[in-house]
Amino acid sequence: MTNFVEELRWRGMLHDIMPNTEEKLNEGMTSGYIGFDPTADSLHVGHLTQIMTLIHFQNAGHKPFALVGGATGMVGDPSGKSDERNLQTPEMIEHNLKGMKKQLAKFLKFEEGGNGAVMVNNADWFKDMNLFTFIRDVGKHITVNYMMAKDSVKRRLEGDSGLSFTEFCYQLIQGYDFYHLWKNENCLVQMGGSDQWGNIVTGTELIRRKDGGTAYAITTQLIKKADGTKFGKTESGAVWLDPEKTSPYKFYQFWLNASDDDVKKWIRIFTLKNKEEIEALEKEHDAAPHLRILQKALAEDITVKTHSVEALEAAIKTSEFLFGNGSLEFLKTLTENQVLEMFEGIPQFNISKSDLAEGIDAATLLAEKTKVFPSKGETKKLIQGGGVSVNKEKVADVMQVFSTEHLINDQFIVVQKGRRNYFLLIAD
């Protein structure tokens, strides 16, 4: 057994901890849980802190429970939310649960017995819960005064949009989850992001008042970015763990683009590298920051853990193709969708195959048939300056002729101005 809390502490993950929690965990193998609500059909990078917490918990020798919120997803957690949420349909929740469960299963070791991870769904104990049982056996132990004093509730009472009775009940439902797992699975600790403190403590309070029992709580830091923008969002939206929603290439790039300040924190939080390894990498990084050694180490580690070694290799090759000396051969191995995904956000122009079949000179192709460059004169100047490439080869002369033979996979032509400015021509 190792000291789980100390692990969170040196990694900069610990936010709050209830008295005696660390001592309790150090006594021996303990069960603990984190809940995930099915708000979408995939987890996103914002969930990774919780996932890493469970991984550390298990690696320290404790038994992790990953709870999926089939019941709580029907209600909606007001914590950290300034507005009432829309209710999700049971079908949506079912669909979302499926996606989330598959992802969670990838990160933890689920072998039977010992400290093997366990997945539970709170719908299993709530589906037969009767309203009168709930308000008599659960509600009676917690006062409305107590519930109203929570940050998540107070803020909504002060704001304009208020809070429905439905969301007001949320803390009691999560509180009962903790009670249920404490009672039936000897689950003594609940963990979560710092916004979950209120809900977790309602649980320890319920355990105390209902059964005179003791339970423990740990919360982790919310991830912040040094520049003040929100973690986990790019121009194209959230960064998802599902490769269908965020390609492994984009996922890899997200981590690769971390700032130097952020990466030093994130490499501690999102990888399992130990202190010595991280400090050695930091030293190497600081000697030549432009090599982005820390960013690469972080991006590689987390892409393999979330996707696979193969996905990482493809992501690196794609990055090399776009930003380095990658070869055209690589592009030929990709499907149409993979090419389009790779060039997402890069200017694209259509060109007709029949025009190409006749052969088109560079100036006409780039300034007339497409608007890659504003005019033939401009195109000529750029080409003479040696600044234009087609399919990764310098265009030597404005009169150079291009035809369907130049189409990659019978569909694409890649144009570059300088090294970094890409344009994609799509033939139809």
Ligand SMILES: N[C@@H](Cc1ccc(O)cc1)C(=O)O
């Ligand atoms: N309320 C948590 C999810 C959760 C659900 C049920 C629980 O028992 C615990 C946690 C969240 O929104 O992130």
